[in-house]
Amino acid sequence: MLLYVVSTVFVCYLSFSLRRNQLTPIVWNTLFWIIILFAAVNAIAKSFSQERHGRLIYYYNLCSPQAIIMSKIIYNSFVMLFLAGVGFVFYAFVMGNQVGDMGLYAICIALSAIGFASVLTLIAGIASKADNSATLMAVLSFPIILPMLLMTIRLAKNAMDGLDWSVSNDEIITLLSIDLIVITLSYLLFPYLWRS
C-alpha cells in the first residue's frame, strides 16, 4: 500500500512536472486528499475480503463482534495514519511544501485518517457480504465519505493559508463529531452484520 501511495504521488509529480509553477495551492491540496482517499479505499477494502472463511469462523467463536469491529477500526486507523503521514512527507518532498501551519495540518491528517478508517471499515464489512465487493465498495463508500472529505479539504485549506486556529474551530468540531457518530454507529450496527 505504501508503494501504491508513493507511486501515485510520483505519477502526479511527473504529470504536473511540465507546469509546476501553475500548481495553485487549491489544486495541490485537493490532489493530495484525492490520493489519500483512493489509497484509503484500496487499503481498507481488503480488511474483510482478504480473510479466509475459516478464520472468520474462528474469530466468531473467539470474541464478541464489538471487539472485532473496534480492533479493526483501531488497526485501520493506524494503517491510515501511517499511510497519510508517509504519503504527506513524500508528497511535500516532490511537489513542494506549501503548508503554512504544520500543526493544524497534522491534526487535519490525523482526524481524517481516523474518520476514513472508521467509515470504510464498516462499508468494507457490508461490501464483503456481497458478491462483487470491489465495485460495491466504491459505490457505497464515495457518497458516504464525501461530507467528511469536504470538511477535511476545507480544514486543510485553512491550515495551508496559516489562518488563526480559532477560524477552523468549526471544522475541527464537525469532523470530530462526524468521527464519533460513525464510530458509535459501527459499534452498534456491526453485531447485526457479523451474525450473517
Added chain:
Amino acid sequence: MKKLWWKILCIALLFYVVFMGLMGPVPHLPILNESIRNTYFHVALWLAMTTLLFASMVYSLMYLRSSNLKHDDVASELAKSGLFYGILGCLSGSVWANFTWGDPWPNDPKLNGAAVGILIYLAYLLLRSSFEDEQRRARIASVYNIFAFAVFVPLIYILPRLTDSLHPGSGGNSTFGSYDMNNDLRMVFYPAIIGWILLGLWFAELRVRIKRINRLREEEFIQTSKPL
C-alpha cells in the same frame, strides 16, 4: 373502509394546496415575486422527503430488532418514495433557481449535498439488488440504511449552514421562519407538508402491498408445484 380517512385527507389537502398555492394571496418580495408559491412544493417536498427517510430508518431499526421481513419491506419502499421526492425536489428547485438565481444548477453546497444524498440512496437500492437471500439482504441493507441516514442529515442540514449558500438559513442568512413567512404562507405551507407526507406514505403502502401479494403468490406457487 376504516383506513380510508387518511387517503381522503391527503387528496383534500393536496387539492387545497394546489388551488390555494396557485391562486391564494402571497406576500410580494423583491426577486422572488410570484415564484414564492414554489415554497408549497419545493420546500414542502424536501421536508416530506426527510420525514419519509427518517421513517425508513426507524423501520430498519425495527427490522434489526425483530427480524420480521415486513419491516424491511416498509423500510425499502419508504426509502424509494423518499428518493422519488428527492428527485422531484431537485427538479422543482432547479425551476425555481432558474428564475430567482438565474441558473438552473448554481454551484451551491446545499444542491451538491442533495445530489450526493440522492447518490447515497441510489447506492442503497443497488446494495439491495445485489443479494439473493431475503433475510441476508434485509439485514445488510438495514445496517446501511441507518448508517446512510446518519450521514445524510449532516450533509443536508448541517454542512450547508457552515458555508455560504444561496438558500435561506445558510451562511448567515436568517432561517425561513423568521423573515418571510407570514400567515398567508403558513396557512398553505403546513397543510402542504402534511399532504405530501401522506402522499408519500400512500405510494409506499401500495408498493408494500404489491410486494406482500407477490411473496404470497410465490409461496403458493412453490407449494402447489411440489413434486408429487
